[in-house]
């Protein structure tokens with residue numbers, strides 16, 4: 512479908528931001544979707560071409576397209592769906608969230624390569640809350656003063672939006688804090704632009720004394736194509752721990768069959784299913800929500816169909832709690 516760029520930055524520069532262009536590339540008639548296009552004012556559309564290449568042409572209901580296509584449903588206001596469902600807009604330092612005792616989250620970069628319509632941070636004021644380089648010394652002091660923290664989670668936006676050099680400098684600083692053992696990335700960028708798995712980044716991670724965990728964000732088996740599998744093999748071969756978290760999304764992956772296929776496909780490419788999150792009630796995403804009672808048979812179906820190591824933990828995050836809440840439906 513596309514000639515890919517060899518560098519991720521060049522591919523990023525070709526990201527599609529116009530929903531009409533997105534549909535046209537997929538040979539989908541744009542007339543019936545005119546009413547949806549305005550939702551880009553609520554949250555911009557961003558879809559990299561390697562992600563579009565995994566979608567089925569002519570299918571307006573493609574499960575990957577539905578995750579990224581603006582929809583008029585986003586204008587519907589629904590009780591309980593708010594701008595900041597996890598009360599994250601307050602942080603200990605700009606760009607630093609310390610919600611859990613042993614882990615601290617650094618918001619390394621504002622923005623993502625892809626804008627997922629269900630994102631719980633779609634209203635997040637990144638401008639006030641991103642970690643800029645001037646604040647790095649303060650972050651290191653904070654880590655030094657909090658010996659309970661043993662893991663640094665790099666998030667965003669998407670932390671891999673930062674350049675390899677930027678990440679290598681930040682990791683080198685974090686390494687100076689003796690009680691930090693692990694560094695964990697939460698990223699969707701390699702899923703939408705596999706070229707982001709560069710040799711330079713891989714080498715930085717390999718040379719670090721910190722154990723690296725990459726938590727990818729994949730919601731549907733169709734997101735894992737051969738291109739992604741090839742690039743992921745670089746990390747697999749270097750024994751970087753690869754985990755996945757998904758969000759349970761109405762009309763996209765809310766069936767036993769789809770989630771079993773996702774777990775099987777993840778394992779084929781060396782990723783273990785880690786979490787499946789119930790949707791955070793963020794304004795504009797109510798059309799992706801399914802109530803707990805509708806999900807009982809899905810959770811039971813997964814337990815029946817999959818070996819335990821391929822069943823992701825079901826969880827929801829709740830504002831103010833010291834850990835994610837496990838979700839056991841019955």
Ligand code: SF4
Pocket residue numbers: 622623624625626627629630631632667668669699728
């Ligand atoms: S990649 Fe993650 S943080 Fe970025 S828009 Fe998607 S869900 Fe949100």
